[in-house]
Amino acid sequence: MTTQDFAGAHEAQSQSVLQNQNYRHFIASRTCSSLAFQSLTVAMGWMIYELTGSAWMLGWVGFFQFLPMLILTFVVGAVADRYDRRRIGLVCQWVEAATVIVLGLLVWQQSLTPTGILVAVAVLGAAQAFERPTMASLVPGIVGPGMLQRAIATSTSFMQTALIVGPALGGVLYGFWHILPFIFSGVLFLAAGYSVGTIKVLNVAQAARPPVTLRTVFAGVGFIRRTPAVLGMISLDLFAVLLGGATALLPIFASDILQAGPLGLGLLRAAPAVGALGMSIYLGRAPITSGAGRKMFAAVAVFGLATILFALSKSVAVSILALLVVGASDNISVVVRSSLVQLMTPDEMRGRVNAVNSLFIGTSNQLGEFESGMMAGWLGPVAAGVIGGLGTLAVVAIWMTAFPVLRRVERLDGS
Template structure:
């Protein structure tokens, strides 16, 4: 596909140029809709599961059941994203998610939902997102120019964080009308996202994988990341830090038993990290990190651990929300650095497979982190689980700075000789 004429191409040095691009705006809105849909389903599933069981371990199992399909489908999802039309893959996934949400709505409205049914719905959703997430990430570099990519990553992350603010609050308040209503709203949002992806125009033609399927091509994502210490360090840092420090699965317990609030309070707690993350993403879109990006990333993850400890000790809703705001802001710095490194240091025909590995690492840190939090809370109580996770995050930062000096000493996002 020929490049856009210079007269109509926004300047990459203009902070607002990326968002003025019609193709990127459509991509941004599609990501916003699909993430809001997922977030409101997360609120409904968490509250409904805790209503049905009253067991923190069940909340942890929800994360595990959602994560396992991404592991099973890892090699297939990345390979599919690199070989076939990425827009078509994302569209099919979003339509499937709409159908899953409608099934959850019908089951809830009919009144026959038990915790076993929720596990089935969550497993199906996890399998679908195993394909959607890496494909959507790999699609972004085809929507903007290479020079615009760092800002586009930050702005794309702002769509996610906007959705995480709006979604949980919307889900929490809508839950007053019942979980079936929440699931129905989610289905409409997935349909809207699929429509936007259908209309999306690409600026650059993706480079598709043409080599025949083999063990080498299937495992190429793992091999590539392993051969790049900066990528391996950045991805694994997020894995272990959030795996230990994440307290998302315990928010229903904190809302009800420690902060003594209801579904609306749970929605505010879930939205709080995204408030800090959104503000940080917007700032980074206008003021990209220029120097010492490795040190900045490690500092941000350490702040994430400290904010986790503060949240664990808090018994006041405003203080808990403030701690989560700081937690979200620090996590966004890490997310933008890691995501930009993955995109810039990876050839286009490998972005699906590398993105699939990255998505599993992210899923492990989030879904497995929820499982770890649920299990630890069952042993130590919710406060003990969160405090242990925050301290563990600080230990990970110290260890990783010694294990991955190339990441700690990375100066600029574009410094890698292998960047494309």
């Protein structure tokens, strides 16, 4: 072996070691952040319902979490494509940790009010608005193309596990002592910040950073608008989950209808993630190879039917089963949408497109919680859940007619 060959082999080995280190630190950061946020969400939802006894206030929690994302989306995309994504993630997680520490102190002093919870939710929502698309856009620059698929797949699995463990753990900790979820989340946010701060960007060619203009800021919207299949899919997910999402009402169902307590609430919150994890494992072994569009429409219809079943259930076991189906069917839509976005988005636009995609996801989740809370305030939680499920079925029927291109999507590999 020549000196040049030896140097090349040594450099390749060093690059591989760096990729593996980056990979571990990235997974640790995403998992800690997700665990912290999910645990905290359960605690804040239960606490604000204990303080107010109001379905309306649960709806406002979702609205205040969504509002920063709506306001900041286009700023987030431009920032993520122009500045160091590691530092953006680090600052976000520090802000989240500081917010949770303040919340814990207020809870300990028994001076936390519903208004204080809403303010904290807004701050956390703003931090998440930056963190989620930025971290999603960071992966290719820290692991390289050889590990990209493994990193994305493993990250998804860990995130689903956090969605399962986080809510249940939040309920258990709250049941022992109502301050514990805040301590736990604060420590995890700090750990997430430390992990992302240790990531090193690989020495690979980077695309030129675009100047910040109105055209470049809104480029993600233009890209989605020019791609009918992507527009149809993310808007289908938006309106289906907006109408059919019942997570904001879980404290009411757990407390007043199912008599399940904080632990039961944690189990109910975890159930959709268990279903989603199970479906993601199944799709990993038996990926969608044909009829992707038709299967997506069928999955969203099942999502609506399962939501109706959950709303009518009087049994904890049946409710958990319905939420398992909700999570599994929703995961199919997520897989189809994420696969096409990854396939079609140019590298230099990933931050802006991910920001718009996060807005659609946030709209369906957080604004859906607001819609569900308002509907429950007017009609009661059961009627709100049934109407939401029926609305989801109506959306499926309308979108099948309005976006025929979606019915013709067969494969997720671009062929």
